[in-house]
Amino acid sequence: MAYDCIIVGGGHAGACAALAAVEAGCTRVLVVEKAPKEWIGGNGYFTAGAHRTVHGGLQDLLPIVRNVSAEQAQAIDMQPYTAEDFTNDIMRLGGSQSDPVLVKTLVDESRGAIEWLARKVEVPFILSFHRQAYQVNGRQKFWGGLALSVEDGGKGLIKADFAALEKMGIEIWFDSPAIKLSTTDGTVSGVVVRRNGQEFSLTAAAVVLAAGGYESSPELRAKHLGSEWEKAHVRGTPYNTGDGFSMAQDIGAKLVGDWKGCHSTCWDANAPANSGDRERSNQLTKSGYPLGIMVNVKGERFVDEGEDFRNYTYAKFGRQILLQPDGCAFQVWSAEAIRLLRKEEYGDEIVEKIIASTIEELADKLQEKGLQDKESFLQTVRRYNTAVHHHRAEHPDLVWNPAIKDGLSTQSSKASLALPKSNWALPLDKAPFLAVKVACGITFTFGGLGIDPDTAGVISKQMGKPIKGLFCTGEMIGGLYYGNYPGGSGLTAGTVFGRKAGREAAKLAGH
Template sequence: MSADALTFDCIVVGSGHAGSCAALAARDSGCERVLIVEKSPPEWVGGNGYFTAGAHRTVHGGLQDLLPIVKNVTPEIAANIDLAPYTADEFTRDVMRLGDGRSHPDVVKALVDGSRDAVQWLAERVHVPFIFSFNRQAYLVNGRQVFWGGLALSVEGGGKGMIAADRAALAAAGVETWFSTAAIELVIDGDRVVGLQVSREGESITLRSRAVILACGGFEASKDLRAQYLGPDWQRAKVRGTPYNTGDGLALAQRIGARLTGDFAGCHSTCWDANAPDDRGDRVLSNQFTKSGYPLGLMLNAKGERFVDEGEDFRNYTYAKFGREIMSQPGGFAFQVWDSTTIPWLRKEEYADDVVERIWGDTIEELAAKLVEKGLEDKDAFVQTIRKYNEAVRAFQAERPEAEWDPAVKDGVSTQSSHLQLSLPKSNWALPVEQSPFLAVKVTCGITFTFGGLAIDPDTAGVLSDATGKPIPGLFCTGELVGGLFYRNYPGGSGLTGGTVFGRKAGREAAKLSGAAR
């Protein structure tokens, strides 16, 4: 190829949602030649975004604010929706409280302040088919769809639909993608990034560009890096998404002096089907391996003991950390358990017969006996744990007969009464587990993405130099690689929004460097 053919206005590393947003923003801002390089083959396009439910958390003014950008609401349906506004202060508080106040305030502010414009841009520019997430974020209560947990937007077709929209927009914009192309080294001239060395079809190729945007994910798919940063037990975590996120972006940037920051001991990890593939997601079932019904029931480990407060908070504020809790249990697995009262509330896309192995029992004793074959070590303790839990729930109900179970609010229906309390409470949505038949599923830890990443300028998404604390000219990042945003836990739907916000910032700045900004 000629030198001209290998020169681009902007190069994006990674074909996921964040990288797609960066490439489109660069193209729209004036970059004539934008290239995405992707280590995976074409059949793995989309990175981790493909495996999500497509949830986007955003500041909004309530139902009327979001109605214009969703596709699945008629006026009749809208008349029966309860959707409270979600303010910038609420979004900020959610990120900060779940991260123990350690998240970088300026990075959080950039995410929050840019969120509403980001989803509008996705709807109008990328034609992402947003829908209200009735099946995941609302419960039908007294004939009304009541949204909870500050999150309402999803995508028709989930991550698959989102990536399809991204790819169509990229094709229409003339953005080229090179698949099976690994980023090997950033090319620098002095203190400035001026290109990227890649390996394609066994050939080393040097690409020239004034701007390189790293959007190739964290290190969640690398057993070695998981063991190094998260601990040796994390080698057995199941990879929820792409097997190609092995820390390449971190290594590339670190070799030229980029500053690492954030929670390298933390990650997004959730309750995941114990029978799912070990080292990669399933492109067909994708997010259906998630098992998020635990607030409606109980989780017990191999010793027959509860180990988390299943009703601590709304699911989308706990699901990203409970995978870690499961990982720390004997054998790294647990059992989710429900009775006939709450089984009908479980999401079919996660718990249907053709999605998960369902283990049934007409009594708790029968269920426990069956679970021995699945790894339960102490069936008597299992039965006793549920009996004690039921006693505590009944004591609460006797003391507080006016308390009503309501899965759409933090109802305070718990195991804690004045004369009987569990050492590990269930703080909300506590109903007895006593109505036959009983259902259990076996779950383990599924790792989604890692929290440690690169330090950035929140205004430009420019990667900071460790030596100077200033942006490295020509180098940007977005998506999972942004460090300092999440610690220990995160509010569901923030990741895809963040990838869009910082991807757009990076794309616009890339256009400025190319001299083509408009």
């Protein structure tokens, strides 16, 4: 069976590659997906649907979103997010190790990719009031450079992707893992796929790898990330087990990037261990920690919860939770912050809540959930509260504001914590008190294949140039992220490089 283009992997990035290929003229496009149809969408299904992009502020984004009336728009504050902002966010979070050309390509083409998703794919974009804005003095103030989400999150994104695939008549094979890339004189000429117990040798002018990372394989997590990662909770699809990398390596593809790094997050400790929950999906994220504190089972804080906006810390704080005793922690708040916790993550039907009328009662209840040192926990809270009050006494002009880095911290001339909370330091002194137990959820891995930023062509280890006929997009790309990650940039990257791969595939197919 002959095709113009075959895409390996049916997540958001793969869908973008397939749609771009048809748009550029391909007439026979096939998506092969390892997972069964009930696991449609790869990791994209489990996201919040956030897309980070360069934009000129509110007026630039209003034409592509569906949830803002003219009246509502009058009460929204949103700063432009420039190419320099986006670039700096990726580079500073990655310790300046990210491939600057790859980053520039992502940043420069981000806004066009969003427009394409909105107009061509009909992705139902919304402004992310529920995740990226706080109401301050009657106005919705967006923060952290991220403003766009999708109706119904990742579920809505994948629904739009696959409606577009169907509309364009793109063939999809589920339960059909790709097991080998075929080559002819050094050029990729197709792929071998296992379907219904049989192996099919399919030919194509181009193959696009969009099969995700290795985060769902405990063995590969232990090998590349460290033995402690065997106990991480898989946030998304259980089918991302590194198959695409193995196939690419077999024909000499170059591996690049941070193979010891990954995107992780604070995750419900009661969530399934080996896969995401398709019903609750991203609701299992627990990202309210900047409003309170996090302690381990020894009762000790271990991160600066107010170091930066949640967008810029959650992907590394998951790792810090995993490194704690028993690989878990407790998030803790008092009444002042509880009202601001997002209901989709902290609703009564979503998470097990530990509620108490005093901190001492909360400590007793936490012991039943794994807290090992009650007195250490109480001492942590006492020292934290004292430090917060001293800072406020020295800085009466500062006002608590979750939409900016407000400077309300635990550091003053009279009392400073060895591990500060640098912003949004609310005292834990008003009942009721709430805690939830969290673990580490792994989303995707950072190491991947080297690609040509202009074409998304996979680089040959031996030759140092693209392997003809082979392209890559999505979480298989290496070199973009190191150690940490600015939230919302993954889906955008999958779109940017998926479009490139699809267009280049069409060229090879003679269109």
